[in-house]
Amino acid sequence: MNSILGFRSSLLRCARMMSDEINMLLLPYQLNYSLWQVMFVIREKNGCTSIEMAEYLNVSKPSIAKRVHALSQLHILTHVETEDKRQKKLILSETGLALFQQCAQDIDHFEQSLIAQFNPQDIQHAVHIFHSIVSALEAQHSGDQHAD
Structure with a gap:
């Protein structure tokens, strides 16, 4: 077997299996890995715009818009004013922050058990x-x- 193909297929399979497991962990919270990624970036950056999220996650802006909409419906996000009125900065609401901390703890525990x-x-x-x-x-x- 070609070692490069072995590396690539192993890496992609591992990433898929980990995201599937994380999806199962997040299911009771009405979240999935895609939504979690948005929460993670917002927390990591102490708030950011949709454009910054798309760039960080290397996904399309419409994909981020869908995720932001879903999280907003769960009352996880809060919009804050910026100097540039055309851009909306997003932060985690109090509910979102509490949820983030609980999910992060669950994901960290899962990761520690793996490694x-x-x-x-x-x-x-x-x-x-x-x-x-x-x-x-x-x-x-x-x-x-x-x-x-």
């Missing part, structure tokens, strides 16, 4: 490799945009 069997140095090495791959993909993506 507990591995040597911490191996985990750090894997994280370093993933960061390097993301950096290479971002550089490739940036280069593709400048070529247009």
Whole structure:
């Protein structure tokens, strides 16, 4: 078997299986991994616009709009004014923040149970490799945009 194909298929299968498990964890909260990602970015950035979310998650703006709408219906998001009145900054509401903290705890527990069997140095090495791959993909993506 070609090792590059083995790596790619293993990585994609692992990512799919992890997102499926996280979806199951989030189901009781009326959330899924896509909605969780939006909550995560908002929390990570201490509030942000839909455009910033789309760029961070590398997804389309209409996809973010659908997610924001769903989260707004669950009273998880709050809009705040910005200097530029054309843009809406989103933050987690009190309900959203409490939900985020509970879900983060559940997801962290799941993640810890998965990696507990591995040597911490191996985990750090894997994280370093993933960061390097993301950096290479971002550089490739940036280069593709400048070529247009």
